[in-house]
């Protein structure tokens with residue numbers, strides 16, 4: 001399963017929190033692009049499930065994290081991430097993810113964390129949770145460590161996450177100002193953002209598709225469920241009656257057609273909608289057909305992996321081993337540069353690299 005990866009290729013890293021089964025928004029906003037990147041020979045890809053990040057907000061009840069992690073890896077594999085082309089792993093299976101945040105936390109000014117826009121925003125949005133904890137304030141350091149451990153060249157993210165990569169770059173710069181290799185070279189390269197082009201993907205209520213809005217179509221939804229979710233979808237508000245013409249550019253169903261339907265169907269939608277030649281029910285049937293057929297190969301792959309949990313466990317164990325090897329190279333340099341470990345050969349943390357993940 002392991003594939004020797006040339007160190008000359010550009011390293012790409014990204015991950016998702018284990019929020020449970022993934023939806024079309026996750027697919028079009030990230031996964032689809034990750035599959036494209038892994039298939040380009042110039043990239044060495046690492047994709048992980050950020051279960052430690054889940055703890056920053058769900059520390060009081062972590063009971064769902066293992067099951068949600070399992071769902072996300074199944075969706076990664078179903079979407080086409082291939083363990084022969086990418087390193088797929090769970091964050092907590094790689095011990096170095098616990099260690100670098102501690103070291104980077106020493107050099108990260110508190111003000112940098114307090115000014116992260118999503119810090120206050122999330123505290124307000126998740127008012128039911130007490131997010132005055134140190135782990136939540138420090139999650140950008142956790143995120144920076146995720147990236148810097150692998151000395152990633154590129155981080156594929158959406159526009160809304162570029163601030164986090166910028167903070168990672170600032171932390172790397174500060175680290176490099178304090179510490180260097182013995183030859184004077186820098187240890188932590190600054191990663192670049194690889195902006196993910198993602199089309200507008202509305203949920204069934206017309207707002208952005210998001211689990212927190214309850215408006216998602218899951219990658220694993222069975223066909224009747226997909227059709228049932230699309231049937232009551234909001235449409236162009238100008239089409240009150242069947243005889244009123246509408247505009248697919250002002251309709252969430254029209255947005256879905258643009259992503260999933262053929263050019264021929266899209267032409268029929270524009271013609272039929274703007275002349276009131278078709279009804280919205282018919283139009284929704286067409287978009288449901290397109291989504292069902294786009295998801296068919298993804299769902300087939302998911303079933304294959306669901307039926308073989310031992311294979312999924314082996315994929316994650318192999319991914320953890322490969323990720324650990326890479327991460328430990330960075331840690332050895334970081335520890336040494338920060339005066340930790342021992343040049344005489346006694347290093348009490350060296351065995352961490354041999355930890356076998358319990359998946």
Ligand code: SF4
Nearest residue numbers: 246251253273280283
């Ligand atoms: S016909 Fe289709 S695109 Fe036009 S308003 Fe109805 S659902 Fe939307």
